Amino acid sequence: MNVLLVDDEPLVLEQMEYMIQSIFPFWTFHKAADAVQALTINQTHKINLAFLDINLPGRSGLEFGEDLRALNKEVEIIMVTAHQSFDYAQQSIRIGVVDYLTKPVIESELHKVLSKYQESGATQNYSSLIHHSLTFIHENFAEKISLSDIAREVHTNPTYLSRKFHEEVGTSFSEYLMHYRIKAAKRALIANTNWSISDVAENSGFNSQHYFSTLFRKIEGITPKEFREKGK
Template sequence: MNVLLVDDEPLELEQMEYMIKTTFPLWKFHKAADACQALTINQNHKINLAFLDINLPGRSGLEFAEELRTINKEVDIIMVTAYQSFDYARQSIRIGVVDYLTKPVIESDLQKVLAKYKDTQSSNDYSSLIYQALLFIHDNFTEKLTLSDIAREVHTNPTYLSRKFHEEVGMPFSEYIIHYRIQAAKRFLMNNPTWNISDVAENSGFNSQHYFSTLFRKIEGITPKEYREKGK
């Protein structure tokens, strides 16, 4: 399942991705800050589900939704807005939008919208081997994981798994685990304000706070503490 998230607020994009990933960890997410970027993404990927902020720079989310519906007739579109407006709702219905969320998006409301997609969390995007490997990583990312551990779990040899993983996921196994742990850390930083950075590191699968902080800054461009402050 390819999911398009469009919002000109980076933090809104990240939070939406986190909330959806809680239920659908294997969905593929594509993020854009405006309609122009979103259109390019749709040209390069078959988008199945799109969450569009109405108030975008340039073309509005509603204008882009109408264009997207013309180009991609199979996409499900969900509008997101900070304003409760009958006119917005009426335009959304006319375009064929499947649902409508208001900001700040409450996770329980989002999960209700996503309930109809439960059956799409399958191995369709990956081979059975890589699907099982990903599930094992997601269930055990806090533990020390090696390629040999996962190969043993999915009953194949490490060399073959390494090649297939890179082919299907688009990055090496070791890089995927680091990024998955960093994404988990970002959720922990936002959702657990009483945890110190060491707690976040440990619960994200890093055995060293210093190593975690160094990687976090390299990938995100800011320190874990700065990321937490930014989200307040």
């Protein structure tokens, strides 16, 4: 399931991803700050579900939603807004919006909106072996874990697990773990402003602040400190 999150507030994007990922850990998330970025993402990924903030810079979420539906008839759209409005509701119905969430988004309300995807079994088609391996990673990423640790946990050979992991997930175990830790660090940088960069690194599974900062800049294009400043 490819999920598109569009909001001009970085903290909202990170929180939304975190809350949804707690229910659907194997969904893939794509985030954008405005309609231009979102359209670019839609050109390279088949979006199944989109959460759109109504008040975006440039084209509004409703205007972008109309564009998105014209390009992708099967996408399901959920609008996120700080204001309830009859006009917004009318426009939403016209473009086929499936649901509404009001800011600040409450986790219980989000879970209610997403319940139909749980009932329909809308998860990626991973084998039981890989499903359990990913769950172990998501629950223990902050610890020192290796492929051998996971292989012992799921009762298989590390070489076999490595091959199956790459076949089904599309990347190696080490690459997946690294990117998952970076995602966790991004959430921590914005949500825990009292943490030092060293604290963020340690709580995200990195044993060296220098390595974490170097890797973060390589992947995100900015330093952890700059990312935190952008999120304020």
